[in-house]
Amino acid sequence: xxxxxxxxxxxxxxxxxxxxxxxxxxxxxxxxxxxxxxxxxxxxxxxxxxxxxxxxxxxxxxxxxxxxxxxxxxxxxxxxxxxxxxxxxxxxxxxxxxxxxxxxxxxxxxxxxxxxxxxxxxxxxxxxxxxxxxxxxxxxxxxxxxxxxxxxxxxxxxxxxxxxxxx
Numbered sequence: 001x002x003x004x005x006x007x008x009x010x011x012x013x014x015x016x017x018x019x020x021x022x023x024x025x026x027x028x029x030x031x032x033x034x035x036x037x038x039x040x041x042x043x044x045x046x047x048x049x050x051x052x053x054x055x056x057x058x059x060x061x062x063x064x065x066x067x068x069x070x071x072x073x074x075x076x077x078x079x080x081x082x083x084x085x086x087x088x089x090x091x092x093x094x095x096x097x098x099x100x101x102x103x104x105x106x107x108x109x110x111x112x113x114x115x116x117x118x119x120x121x122x123x124x125x126x127x128x129x130x131x132x133x134x135x136x137x138x139x140x141x142x143x144x145x146x147x148x149x150x151x152x153x154x155x156x157x158x159x160x161x162x163x164x165x166x167x
Contacts, residue, residue, distance in 0.1 A: 004102045004166050005073045008094065010085030010140075011106035012133035014113040016151050016158070020106065021082035023159045028166060030078035038064045052132035055087065062090045066097045073099055086136045091143065104162050105140055108151035 007030065009021040018034055025032035038061055043053055053061075065083065072079050085091050085103060094101060114130055140146035147165045149158060 004100050005078050006069055006094075006099050006101035007078075007080045007162070007166055008083050008085060008091075008101055008103045009081065009106065009162070010083055010091075010103055010146075011151075012084065012086065012113060012137055013130065015106040015108060016155075017082040017084070017106060019155065020104070020158055020162060021080040023155065024080040024162055024166075027159060027163060028078060028080060030080045031072060033065075033068070033079055033081045035061070035065055035081060035083035038068070052136065055089070058087070058090060062093050066094060066099075069094075069099055070097060084133070085140075086133065086138065088138045088140070088143075091140065091146070095145070101145070102165060103140065103143070103146040104165060105146050105148045106151050106158075107139075107148055110134060112152060 007021070007024055007028065009017045009024065011017050018036075021034070022032050024030060039047075040061070043057055043061065046053060046057070065081070069079060069081070083094075085094075085105070091103065110130065140148070149161050151158065153161075
């Protein structure tokens with residue numbers, strides 16, 4: 001694999017994707033992108049109302065992300081992307097774009113993640129959708145470019161582990 005230009009930090013909502021991707025962007029260094037920013041207003045409203053997105057609703061979202069990643073990588077940027085990556089199909093779409101990427105899968109206990117979600121404010125994703133996130137998650141088994149990190153460590157240690165995967 002060519003040198004990694006895109007670090008995709010993935011996991012269910014509340015697993016710490018945004019926090020780790022922001023830290024990676026500073027330490028690596030890279031441009032931070034949050035996949036949530038690529039959702040349409042309709043998709044955000046749908047989730048905010050407590051309804052999970054369908055795969056059909058996610059498809060154009062992933063396509064917008066890929067288009068932006070291609071433009072950035074072609075321009076010589078490195079990117080740290082916070083992206084749920086719950087479905088293998090969506091991870092495969094990123095792979096099929098032929099971008100030099102690596103996935104960092106943040107996983108942990110549902111109770112820990114729920115507590116994190118309850119503690120944050122100003123996020124459109126309600127805790128009530130956490131079960132749908134776990135239901136939608138297709139764990140990345142047998143995917144050689146996905147590296148799993150347990151979230152039950154100090155943030156500095158998690159960053160250190162993630163940086164070690166990008167060398």
